[in-house]
Amino acid sequence: MTNILLITYTISLIYIAMANRMLTYIRIIAFQGLLLFGIAFVELIEINLLNLVFVLLETIIIKAVAIPYFLKYILDRNRITREAEPYVSNFVSVVVVTLIVLGSFFLANSVQDTSVRKIFFIVALSALFTGLYIIITRRKILTHVMGFMIIENGVFVLSLAVGSEMPMLVNTGILLDIFVSVILLGIFADKIGDVFEEQDVEQLKNLKD
Amino acid sequence: MHVLSLILIIIASWFFTGIVIRTKSIFSGRKGPGIMQPMKDIIRSLRKGSVYSSTSSFIFQLAPTVYFSTVLMAILFIPFGNHAGVLSFNGDFVFFAYALALGKFFMIIAALDTGSSFEGMGASREALYSMLVEPAFFILMGSFSLLTGYTSFAGIFGSLHFGSYISYGIGALASFVFVTIALIENSRVPVDDPKTHLELTMIHEVMILDNSGFDLGLILYATNLKFAMYGAIIANFFLTPGYEWYYSIPIFVVVQMVFAMIVGIIESFSARFRMNHNPQFILMFTSISLLIFLGVLLMMGKII
Numbered sequence: 209m210t211n212i213l214l215i216t217y218t219i220s221l222i223y224i225a226m227a228n229r230m231l232t233y234i235r236i237i238a239f240q241g242l243l244l245f246g247i248a249f250v251e252l253i254e255i256n257l258l259n260l261v262f263v264l265l266e267t268i269i270i271k272a273v274a275i276p277y278f279l280k281y282i283l284d285r286n287r288i289t290r291e292a293e294p295y296v297s298n299f300v301s302v303v304v305v306t307l308i309v310l311g312s313f314f315l316a317n318s319v320q321d322t323s324v325r326k327i328f329f330i331v332a333l334s335a336l337f338t339g340l341y342i343i344i345t346r347r348k349i350l351t352h353v354m355g356f357m358i359i360e361n362g363v364f365v366l367s368l369a370v371g372s373e374m375p376m377l378v379n380t381g382i383l384l385d386i387f388v389s390v391i392l393l394g395i396f397a398d399k400i401g402d403v404f405e406e407q408d409v410e411q412l413k414n415l416k417d
Numbered sequence: 418m419h420v421l422s423l424i425l426i427i428i429a430s431w432f433f434t435g436i437v438i439r440t441k442s443i444f445s446g447r448k449g450p451g452i453m454q455p456m457k458d459i460i461r462s463l464r465k466g467s468v469y470s471s472t473s474s475f476i477f478q479l480a481p482t483v484y485f486s487t488v489l490m491a492i493l494f495i496p497f498g499n500h501a502g503v504l505s506f507n508g509d510f511v512f513f514a515y516a517l518a519l520g521k522f523f524m525i526i527a528a529l530d531t532g533s534s535f536e537g538m539g540a541s542r543e544a545l546y547s548m549l550v551e552p553a554f555f556i557l558m559g560s561f562s563l564l565t566g567y568t569s570f571a572g573i574f575g576s577l578h579f580g581s582y583i584s585y586g587i588g589a590l591a592s593f594v595f596v597t598i599a600l601i602e603n604s605r606v607p608v609d610d611p612k613t614h615l616e617l618t619m620i621h622e623v624m625i626l627d628n629s630g631f632d633l634g635l636i637l638y639a640t641n642l643k644f645a646m647y648g649a650i651i652a653n654f655f656l657t658p659g660y661e662w663y664y665s666i667p668i669f670v671v672v673q674m675v676f677a678m679i680v681g682i683i684e685s686f687s688a689r690f691r692m693n694h695n696p697q698f699i700l701m702f703t704s705i706s707l708l709i710f711l712g713v714l715l716m717m718g719k720i721i
Contacts, residue, residue, distance in 0.1 A: 211715070212586035215708055222704045226697045299697040306704040313711055327715060 225301040241272030308337045328369035335362025422497035430645035440681025462634030480527030481632035487520030498656035501571035528624040535616045539623030549699040560710040574653040599647035606684040648673040
């Protein structure tokens with residue numbers, strides 16, 4: 209069951225590479241939150257009840273509902289254009305993400321460590337690199353936040369692999385991390401949206417002292 | 418029993434396009450033509466003679482027949498559950514893919530033969546999309562032959578059995594990829610719209626603008642046959658070996674009908690992509706079949 213969810217998660221990474229609109233990105237991030245909820249439910253069922261409820265509520269409320277809703281709020285409020293406007297064409301993005309998945313597969317295969325299960329390691333690595341790639345190739349600040357979200361999801365997948373042994377600490381850290389970063393970047397994006405018309409990273413070059 | 422799949426596919430091909438059109442008309446609130454109407458149209462064209470342009474050579478007259486016969490030849494390899502197809506040998510899925518590609522090649526050079534600028538454009542697009550969809554098919558069939566240890570359609574589908582969760586996941590993904598391969602190969606909606614009236618946006622239709630009468634009937638019927646053929650491949654994922662014929666034939670019929678309805682629903686609710694979005698869409702299925710391949714490797718324990 210976990211394997212199916214993880215494969216679906218990897219497909220969502222490929223889909224985000226060819227997605228065209230900002231709304232699609234937000235939907236994919238919400239969907240990834242749901243998938244992480246499923247994975248956490250299957251993987252962490254053995255830990256104590258209170259802890260399990262906390263982790264599950266964290267994934268379903270924060271990752272799948274609150275953050276996508278918040279991103280959509282920013283999107284609506286700042287009248288950002290609906291297209292993602294990447295620097296490279298989507299065709300190249302699909303090829304690169306496929307190469308990332310293949311590369312992390314071979315990388316994970318060459319690591320001789322049996323403490324982490326292979327499929328978690330592969331999916332987490334590809335999510336990490338895909339997030340970095342999204343940050344590099346997309347123009348808007350909002351997409352940078354989304355790329356950061358994908359990286360966080362990848363770290364979360366990796367922590368789920370060892371989740372039965374040390375559950376609480378990792379998840380609290382991730383929760384705090386996401387929450388603070390999204391709020392900070394949201395305020396940041398809000399301010400820029402008030403000063404400039406477009407939320408283009410290129411316009412940061414115009415700043416002078 | 419070897420001709421069973423051939424007979425079933427031919428019967429399914431009579432109804433397939435009719436079901437697609439009926440689904441579309443129900444979703445748009447109309448009653449729609451009868452289920453047999455596309456078949457009647459094809460029979461009407463088959464009764465007519467053909468008109469050939471004086472600038473085209475014998476290739477143009479040869480191509481529809483070659484196209485039709487390659488599709489028919491490809492159908493001979495499709496098994497039915499644990500019954501092999503009419504022909505079967507090791508590595509026959511490679512032959513299957515390239516038999517279809519031969520037919521497509523003849524359609525492309527026939528389109529170039531007419532000298533029409535539109536047809537050359539359509540031929541170029543058709544060649545590009547077939548090229549992009551080919552790795553998806555081969556990676557998919559390659560991972561299934563790795564999983565089962567056989568290299569023929571009959572061997573693969575005869576010994577494919579699902580046990581664990583991941584195998585069900587892989588089976589579902591493979592059916593999904595095959596549905597989209599069928600849509601792309603038959604030039605249906607997400608890639609191409611068969612109902613379009615503008616030559617600039619056509620892919621398959623623009624290639625057959627100059628064909629008429631008997632040749633056009635052959636090409637249209639070959640499209641129906643191809644749909645039924647891909648439907649039969651998808652049905653084979655659900656015909657786990659050991660089922661008796663009174664189970665497997667209803668399963669086959671239901672899978673074909675559901676496939677036709679899915680095609681109709683997709684065509685009702687989604688628009689054609691912009692032409693420059695098609696390559697990345699098609700390439701995505703190569704990526705998904707690579708994921709299936711990696712999943713099979715994980716299942717086999719080939720990776721340490």
